[in-house]
Amino acid sequence: MEQALQDICGEKRATTDPFELAPYAKDVAYVPAILVNLLTDSVPKAVVQPISAEEISRLIKWAKQAKLPVTVRGGGSTAYFNSVPMKSGLVIDTNRLQGFSDIELSPENNKTVWVKAGMTWKDLDDGLRQQGCAVCSCPSSAPSATIGGWVSMGGLGIGSVPYGSVHDQVMAIRGVTASGDIVELAQPVKGDAQQSAEALTLQFNDLMGTEGTRGIIVEVKLLVRDVPEQEAHLLAAFNTATDTGAMMSWLGGEHFTALYNVHFSSPEFIATLQQAACALEIPPGKYSLEIDLEGKRDDVEQAVANIEKQVELLRGTLLQDGVGAEEWADRFKSLRLEQTLPSLLAAEMTLPVSKFAAFYEKLRQLGQKTDTLCITYAHLVTPETALVMVLYPSDELNLIRYIVDLSFTSNLYKLGQSLGGKPYVIGFWNTPYLGKIYDKAERERRLQRKQAVDPQAMLNPGKGYNPPNIILNSYVFGFGMIMIGLFRPLVLKILKGGKGR
Amino acid sequence: MKTIEQIREEIARTSYICGTCGSCRSVCPVYREIGWESSAPRAKIALAKEVFLKKKENKATEQYAQRLQECTLCGKCAEICAAGIKTRELWLNLREDLKARGMEHPNLTQMALQIKTSHNISTFPNEDRLDWAEDLDDVEVEVSKAGSEVAYFVGCVSSFYPMSVGISESIVSLLDRADVNYTVLGSEEWCCGFPLIASGNSQQVLELAQHNVEKVRALGVKTLITGCASCYHTWTHEYPTILGEDLGFEVLHATQYMARLIRTKQLVPGNLEETVTYHDPCDLGRNSGIYDEPREILQAIEGLSFVEMPHRREMADCCGGGGNLAAVDKDLSQAIAVKRVQEAVGTGATILTSACQQCIQTLQMAARQEKLPLEVLDVTELLWRSLEE
Numbered sequence: 001m002e003q004a005l006q007d008i009c010g011e012k013r014a015t016t017d018p019f020e021l022a023p024y025a026k027d028v029a030y031v032p033a034i035l036v037n038l039l040t041d042s043v044p045k046a047v048v049q050p051i052s053a054e055e056i057s058r059l060i061k062w063a064k065q066a067k068l069p070v071t072v073r074g075g076g077s078t079a080y081f082n083s084v085p086m087k088s089g090l091v092i093d094t095n096r097l098q099g100f101s102d103i104e105l106s107p108e109n110n111k112t113v114w115v116k117a118g119m120t121w122k123d124l125d126d127g128l129r130q131q132g133c134a135v136c137s138c139p140s141s142a143p144s145a146t147i148g149g150w151v152s153m154g155g156l157g158i159g160s161v162p163y164g165s166v167h168d169q170v171m172a173i174r175g176v177t178a179s180g181d182i183v184e185l186a187q188p189v190k191g192d193a194q195q196s197a198e199a200l201t202l203q204f205n206d207l208m209g210t211e212g213t214r215g216i217i218v219e220v221k222l223l224v225r226d227v228p229e230q231e232a233h234l235l236a237a238f239n240t241a242t243d244t245g246a247m248m249s250w251l252g253g254e255h256f257t258a259l260y261n262v263h264f265s266s267p268e269f270i271a272t273l274q275q276a277a278c279a280l281e282i283p284p285g286k287y288s289l290e291i292d293l294e295g296k297r298d299d300v301e302q303a304v305a306n307i308e309k310q311v312e313l314l315r316g317t318l319l320q321d322g323v324g325a326e327e328w329a330d331r332f333k334s335l336r337l338e339q340t341l342p343s344l345l346a347a348e349m350t351l352p353v354s355k356f357a358a359f360y361e362k363l364r365q366l367g368q369k370t371d372t373l374c375i376t377y378a379h380l381v382t383p384e385t386a387l388v389m390v391l392y393p394s395d396e397l398n399l400i401r402y403i404v405d406l407s408f409t410s411n412l413y414k415l416g417q418s419l420g421g422k423p424y425v426i427g428f429w430n431t432p433y434l435g436k437i438y439d440k441a442e443r444e445r446r447l448q449r450k451q452a453v454d455p456q457a458m459l460n461p462g463k464g465y466n467p468p469n470i471i472l473n474s475y476v477f478g479f480g481m482i483m484i485g486l487f488r489p490l491v492l493k494i495l496k497g498g499k500g501r
Numbered sequence: 502m503k504t505i506e507q508i509r510e511e512i513a514r515t516s517y518i519c520g521t522c523g524s525c526r527s528v529c530p531v532y533r534e535i536g537w538e539s540s541a542p543r544a545k546i547a548l549a550k551e552v553f554l555k556k557k558e559n560k561a562t563e564q565y566a567q568r569l570q571e572c573t574l575c576g577k578c579a580e581i582c583a584a585g586i587k588t589r590e591l592w593l594n595l596r597e598d599l600k601a602r603g604m605e606h607p608n609l610t611q612m613a614l615q616i617k618t619s620h621n622i623s624t625f626p627n628e629d630r631l632d633w634a635e636d637l638d639d640v641e642v643e644v645s646k647a648g649s650e651v652a653y654f655v656g657c658v659s660s661f662y663p664m665s666v667g668i669s670e671s672i673v674s675l676l677d678r679a680d681v682n683y684t685v686l687g688s689e690e691w692c693c694g695f696p697l698i699a700s701g702n703s704q705q706v707l708e709l710a711q712h713n714v715e716k717v718r719a720l721g722v723k724t725l726i727t728g729c730a731s732c733y734h735t736w737t738h739e740y741p742t743i744l745g746e747d748l749g750f751e752v753l754h755a756t757q758y759m760a761r762l763i764r765t766k767q768l769v770p771g772n773l774e775e776t777v778t779y780h781d782p783c784d785l786g787r788n789s790g791i792y793d794e795p796r797e798i799l800q801a802i803e804g805l806s807f808v809e810m811p812h813r814r815e816m817a818d819c820c821g822g823g824g825n826l827a828a829v830d831k832d833l834s835q836a837i838a839v840k841r842v843q844e845a846v847g848t849g850a851t852i853l854t855s856a857c858q859q860c861i862q863t864l865q866m867a868a869r870q871e872k873l874p875l876e877v878l879d880v881t882e883l884l885w886r887s888l889e890e
Binding site: 012013015019020022023024026027028047049075076077093095096120122123126127130141143144276278332333334335336338339342343344397 | 517518519520521522523524526527528536537538539541544547554555562564565581582583584585811
């Protein structure tokens with residue numbers, strides 16, 4: 001096998017060495033081996049690092065002949081096994097697909113670049129800034145997340161309020177289909193009829209947010225922007241979740257041209273950071289909103305003036321100059337809280353902003369009831385929607401504690417769902433929640449597309465569609481989580497609570 | 502000094518913090534060359550977690566040891582770490598553990614033995630430390646001169662390696678031109694111990710630190726200057742910790758001292774019509790926080806057009822020569838250096854400067870290998886050239 005793959009990719013870009021394969025069976029989240037081995041065959045048989053669409057095409061054709069599933073991996077920076085194989089097979093590591101083209105100016109005066117899938121968002125942004133441009137939006141994991149990876153996921157993050165999902169910024173894609181054909185697909189013109197679910201060929205939307213299950217992204221033509229003329233980074237502190245939620249709703253509703261990003265930190269999040277000697281300027285016990293403004297000087301100054309008034313109206317305080325800028329500089333460093341709580345579990349969901357304060361209040365009650373420290377942060381990702389991350393401490397060194405703690409994630413999703421929230425990504429571990437994310441018609445349409453473009457289910461099997469086995473069936477899983485959850489209070493009591501070490 | 506048990510406890514604690522987010526990957530010069538996940542800092546930490554936190558000793562394989570030693574200790578992973586881990590300390594601790602396990606790379610064992618025997622990293626006897634000064638026509642370098650204000654700690658590389666003696670020659674010429682009352686230690690200068698710290702042999706450094714500090718104290722100087730970024734880091738960051746006391750004199754890098762001389766007009770730079778860029782040495786920049794003075798010197802040279810590289814200051818890329826990498830994998834070290842000189846050429850500069858003898862040596866070799874139209878010089882060499890011309 002190694003020889004065949006090396007014939008395609010060259011000696012140094014294909015491996016079957018078990019030492020090299022092992023890291024590809026993991027992503028960001030720790031999952032106990034007992035669960036991983038029960039539900040998956042996560043260690044690939046081989047990993048390759050192609051440098052072109054042609055090589056990927058040959059690899060797909062080879063894998064098809066060898067009847068091996070193919071999983072594409074970019075930064076491996078998600079937490080749901082999105083890019084970890086479920087059925088072993090071949091992993092295509094995209095990290096040798098690096099670089100971007102010259103900036104092109106369209107007749108409509110839009111600036112675009114062709115960027116290769118393996119480049120990280122931060123590297124692209126750094127490169128563009130040397131030429132006076134910048135990415136429109138980026139994930140909060142920009143130093144590790146790749147272009148192809150984020151386009152394959154939900155695509156919401158920093159800068160999504162003014163620029164929308166990254167899917168809206170992709171003008172065209174070069175990719176490889178499940179049969180190994182190289183294709184170039186342009187973004188459908190708005191207003192055109194939706195793609196037919198029966199179309200047998202790969203469509204543009206088949207590659208948006210579908211986690212590498214329908215085709216492989218090699219290069220994308222991405223809308224970029226000029227480096228903004230002016231930036232302002234404000235940090236507002238509020239006394240209550242209600243006032244903070246009201247401020248978030250107001251910010252979304254005002255449609256400021258200059259509003260770029262809004263980041264919420266709960267008092268628990270701030271306290272945990274402060275225990276690690278970070279974010280010390282933020283007053284303890286407060287709810288904070290980092291409000292980032294970018295654009296033309298006048299627009300930014302006007303927005304700042306309006307925001308100052310609204311913060312005051314909602315009994316908040318704007319912290320001194322420089323605090324916001326410091327938090328902005330650390331925007332990719334939310335994991336600093338692991339210095340205080342090194343083994344965190346999490347649930348990430350989208351939630352209507354109008355329900356944010358109610359969610360936070362119910363979360364506080366749930367935390368009290370279950371003796372769980374819930375640490376929350378969130379981004380405004382559309383004027384009406386927040387992307388909310390709730391973290392809670394566990395201990396991966398204690399298997400029983402960790403497994404009972406996993407059940408708490410389903411409580412969080414249930415709480416979110418009761419207020420119109422949805423899990424953000426699916427991957428493998430969130431397949432039990434598919435019914436909560438999509439209605440029946442959408443699930444059927446998605447499945448139809450998968451069957452049309454990848455009939456042999458060769459690309460990233462086990463993700464994104466039906467739960468891959470009976471244990472992840474929503475009813476079985478839901479029942480299992482309830483049962484495990486019943487033991488959680490007892491285990492936490494024995495281990496002296498869920499508030500971390 | 503920490504015991505091996507304390508070191509292992511620290512490794513376990515630190516490895517638990519890592520969230521394996523992978524921010525460290527794309528900035529790691531080694532990962533960028535090797536490409537496999539196992540070479541990324543997060544994968545190394547994940548293995549350390551298995552070995553030290555979960556006590557899976559069978560994970561401490563030869564491949565694990567090789568990956569841990571394939572690191573330039575550049576510290577860029579610490580700069581970007583989303584969890585704020587002080588990764589450089591972690592890598593050093595892991596190397597101490599490798600040494601204790603007997604898994605140290607044989608070239609590093611040999612180097613440690615060499616330093617123990619001759620008190621320098623070369624194969625020459627330490628008595629030859631001042632051979633470079635014999636080529637100087639106009640400057641007399643005095644050894645252990647009583648009443649000197651400044652002691653110049655030359656460092657092993659620019660004492661013994663012909664490619665680098667231009668740095669020591671330039672520094673003493675500049676000191677002489679500025680009428681600074683200085684001296685050197687000659688054969689009483691011993692290796693600062695940095696290569697030992699970087700290879701997990703820190704136990705061996707105490708003797709070197711005690712000797713060097715004692716000799717400098719005996720001179721009664723106010724200031725010690727080093728031309729080497731790693732010597733500077735060792736004197737300022739390691740010695741006070743190892744000895745548990747203040748040194749009792751000021752320690753400056755040569756670029757800091759020269760910038761001071763320029764500010765006080767004791768030294769007036771000359772003229773050079775060249776386009777020049779600057780490579781931040783990891784041990785001077787990221788690991789010691791000195792970014793401005795080398796740039797201040799370059800910008801003080803009349804006619805010089807200074808251009809920055811895209812990766813600079815805190816986010817500067819490594820030259821590939823750090824962390825004893827060349828002793829473990831010379832080709833890997835060279836491949837990293839090639840990327841850096843290519844970046845320098847991309848700026849339009851014809852001269853690439855730095856402030857570290859190891860960086861200069863590594864980058865010079867890469868520029869020659871690639872046949873690039875790029876001269877690689879120490880900042881002090883360029884400053885001296887401006888005065889000579």
